[in-house]
Each structure stands twice: as structure tokens, then as C-alpha cells.
Amino acid sequence: MPEAAAIPIIDISAEEADQAQVAKELLFSWTRVAAAVEYGFIYIKNSGRDISVEQIENAFNLSRTLFSSPLEDKQRCKIEKNNRGWSGMHTETLDPETQRVGDFKEGFNFGPFAGSKATQPIPASIEPHQAELAAFRFACHSLCRKLLLLFGIGLGVSPPDFFSTAHAPEKPSGSILRFLYYPPPSSTPTARPDQDVRAGAHSDYGSITLLFRLRGQAGLEILKTPSSPSPPEWAPVPVCPPGTEADPASPILVNIGDLLSYWTNGLLRSTVHRVSFAGSDSNSDSSSTTTPNSESSTDPRYSLVYFCHPADDTPLSAVPSERVRSFNGGDLADADAKTKNPYAERKVLTANEHLQMRLRASYLELYDREDREKK
Numbered sequence: 001m002p003e004a005a006a007i008p009i010i011d012i013s014a015e016e017a018d019q020a021q022v023a024k025e026l027l028f029s030w031t032r033v034a035a036a037v038e039y040g041f042i043y044i045k046n047s048g049r050d051i052s053v054e055q056i057e058n059a060f061n062l063s064r065t066l067f068s069s070p071l072e073d074k075q076r077c078k079i080e081k082n083n084r085g086w087s088g089m090h091t092e093t094l095d096p097e098t099q100r101v102g103d104f105k106e107g108f109n110f111g112p113f114a115g116s117k118a119t120q121p122i123p124a125s126i127e128p129h130q131a132e133l134a135a136f137r138f139a140c141h142s143l144c145r146k147l148l149l150l151f152g153i154g155l156g157v158s159p160p161d162f163f164s165t166a167h168a169p170e171k172p173s174g175s176i177l178r179f180l181y182y183p184p185p186s187s188t189p190t191a192r193p194d195q196d197v198r199a200g201a202h203s204d205y206g207s208i209t210l211l212f213r214l215r216g217q218a219g220l221e222i223l224k225t226p227s228s229p230s231p232p233e234w235a236p237v238p239v240c241p242p243g244t245e246a247d248p249a250s251p252i253l254v255n256i257g258d259l260l261s262y263w264t265n266g267l268l269r270s271t272v273h274r275v276s277f278a279g280s281d282s283n284s285d286s287s288s289t290t291t292p293n294s295e296s297s298t299d300p301r302y303s304l305v306y307f308c309h310p311a312d313d314t315p316l317s318a319v320p321s322e323r324v325r326s327f328n329g330g331d332l333a334d335a336d337a338k339t340k341n342p343y344a345e346r347k348v349l350t351a352n353e354h355l356q357m358r359l360r361a362s363y364l365e366l367y368d369r370e371d372r373e374k375k
């Protein structure tokens with residue numbers, strides 16, 4: 001039976017927390033522990049100080065409202081090449097090489113807000129709540145910048161706000177607040193839980209990602225042995241790891257995206273993850289993973305994700321840090337990872353060029369349609 005992933009839990013918001021100490025702890029977890037067990041994830045204890053518990057609950061409620069809107073309302077907001085809007089079931093295929101069918105999920109991507117107004121079409125049901133959405137998105141971005149500052153301190157970057165400055169909130173960027181809805185397996189009878197997934201295996205594109213989940217809702221797994229041949233081994237990532245059960249809200253999961261991994265020479269590692277049907281009733285024959293206690297996949301699943309990106313025009317050139325410069329890949333520099341790194345031989349990309357390259361690969365149909373229309 002696969003064990004739950006041993007992901008460290010960090011408290012970054014304790015009143016008395018000393019920034020340098022927190023940064024050290026964070027970096028230690030991310031580079032040493034994470035490299036040892038090969039997980040590029042970390043839990044942030046959710047004290048409610050950075051993002052209030054009410055704000056998170058409200059965002060989940062808005063997500064329920066949004067996805068239960070009439071289909072025509074959602075279709076009116078269909079996802080565009082700017083990566084904003086609604087994507088229906090199977091629209092996105094996060095792992096096109098392996099999946100026989102697209103992800104069993106719906107998503108809604110929110111780009112920037114102008115003040116408290118959305119800058120994209122949104123369903124009528126959430127129109128009255130634009131200010132709350134804008135505030136939540138901003139709170140997520142601020143938490144990411146706080147983490148990026150801690151990375152800067154921990155990596156000895158000069159100046160330490162190198163990363164956080166590159167993520168100035170007022171500049172155009174690929175940052176996206178995404179609501180996700182995974183319908184219950186009972187309403188997706190074509191799903192074959194032994195081979196299909198709710199979201200295909202992928203690593204995130206940006207610098208860091210925040211993930212908010214609800215207690216009891218299973219599914220997230222991370223790849224344990226990226227360098228082994230087949231079959232891949234997956235470790236479930238519990239929503240509430242031991243020690244956080246009594247916290248006001250479940251911890252926020254943070255993971256490194258490909259852009260930050262690339263930018264830091266692989267010192268900070270992005271990890272492949274997916275959302276499986278593990279724990280659903282129909283999964284009893286599955287060779288896949290089991291779920292942590294008291295979590296299941298039989299219910300609808302909702303998650304909130306914040307993908308943080310640097311400003312579009314940020315050149316992803318060398319990070320001014322001796323630690324990054326002198327990192328030669330260490331144990332992480334396995335040949336497999338290198339051949340799979342699509343950027344290894346490329347010129348210095350800007351953050352936006354990096355994002356466009358990745359989007360094209362996962363929204364095959366959207367791009368094919370637009371290419372056909374252009375012809």
C-alpha cells in the first residue's frame with residue numbers, strides 16, 4: 001500500500017517568526033529533504049493570517065456557484081488563448097502522451113482584475129462577487145511574493161527580493177487563479193478509474209503554485225520515482241497531514257513550478273503530480289494508489305489553485321546567487337531529467353515565452369481550432 005508523501009509542514013506566519021530562520025527552514029526542506037525523497041512540495045500551515053479562513057471558504061462557495069451555473073453561461077466564457085475563462089470536461093489534457101481521454105474536470109481561470117472588476121467575461125452568477133474574487137486573487141499573489149522573498153533570503157540571492165520584485169502585481173503576467181471542479185465518478189460513467197485520471201500527470205508551468213483543497217476529498221498524488229522506468233509509483237498527498245487536523249483550515253500546499261526550477265538551475269525542483277480516481281468506489285480493482293484515511297473520491301471534488309508567474313517581460317537569466325550558480329544538479333542531475341527538460345538547450349526565454357510554449361502543449365484542441373481558423 002503506497003504511503004502518503006512525506007511532505008514537510010512549515011509555519012511562515014507565526015507572529016514571532018524570524019524571517020531568516022523561516023527562510024532557512026523552507027529552503028532546507030525544499031532542497032535537502034525534498035531532494036532526498038524527491039518531492040518538490042511543501043505544506044504551509046494555515047493559521048488564517050496570510051489568507052483568512054473565511055476568504056478561502058467564500059472562494060470555495062463561489063466555485064460551487066460558478067460550476068453549477070447554466071451551461072450556456074459557462075460556454076459564453078470559454079477559455080481563450082490568453083488562458084482565461086471556462087474549460088469544460090475533457091478540454092484540457094495535461095498528459096497527452098498517456099491519457100486516452102482528456103481530464104475529467106471543469107476549470108475556470110481568472111486573469112487580472114482591474115480594481116475589483118474582472119477583465120474577462122464571467123458567468124452572471126458570480127458577477128456580484130467580483131470584488132471578493134479580486135481580493136482573494138490578490139491575497140494569493142501576496143502570499144506567493146512572501147514565499148518568493150523567503151526563497152531569495154534562503155538562497156542568498158542579491159538582492160534578496162530578486163524573485164519577489166520580478167512578480168510585481170501591477171505588471172502583466174501569466175498569473176492565474178483557477179477554480180477546479182471534478183464531478184463525482186457516478187456522473188462520469190465513461191471514466192475507467194483503473195486507467196483514467198481526473199487530471200493528467202504534469203508539472204506546473206509557473207514559479208510557484210498554491211493549492212487549496214477540502215477535507216475528505218482525495219485524489220492528489222505525486223510521482224515518487226521520476227527517474228525509474230515503468231511503472232511509475234504515486235504517493236497520495238493528504239489534505240490534512242498529521243498535526244494539522246485541529247488547525248482552522250487545512251494547510252495550503254505549495255509547489256515549485258518548472259519556471260522557477262529552470263530559473264534556479266534545478267536547485268528548486270518541480271515535481272510531477274496528478275489527480276486520480278483513487279478511493280472512488282469503482283476503483284476497487286485499480287492498481288493505483290489507495291487514499292489516506294477518511295478521504296475518498298466518490299464525491300464531487302473542488303480545488304482552488306493559484307499559479308504565480310513573473311511579469312511577462314522578465315528574462316529568465318542567471319539568478320544572482322552563488323548557491324544557484326554553483327549548483328550543478330547534484331543528485332537531481334539524472335540523465336532522464338535532463339533529456340526531458342525542454343529548455344535545456346534554449347536561449348534565455350522571457351516568462352511569457354516560457355508560458356506560451358507550455359500552454360500550446362496542453363490545450364491541443366484550442367490551438368488546433370485557432371490554427372485552422374487562421375488558414
Ligand SMILES: O=C(O)CCC(=O)C(=O)O
Binds near residue numbers: 180199220273275
Ligand atoms: O486539483 C488539484 O488538486 C490539483 C490541480 C493541479 O495540479 C493543477 O491544476 O495544476
Ligand SMILES: [Fe+2]
Binds near residue numbers: 202203204273
Ligand atoms: Fe498542477
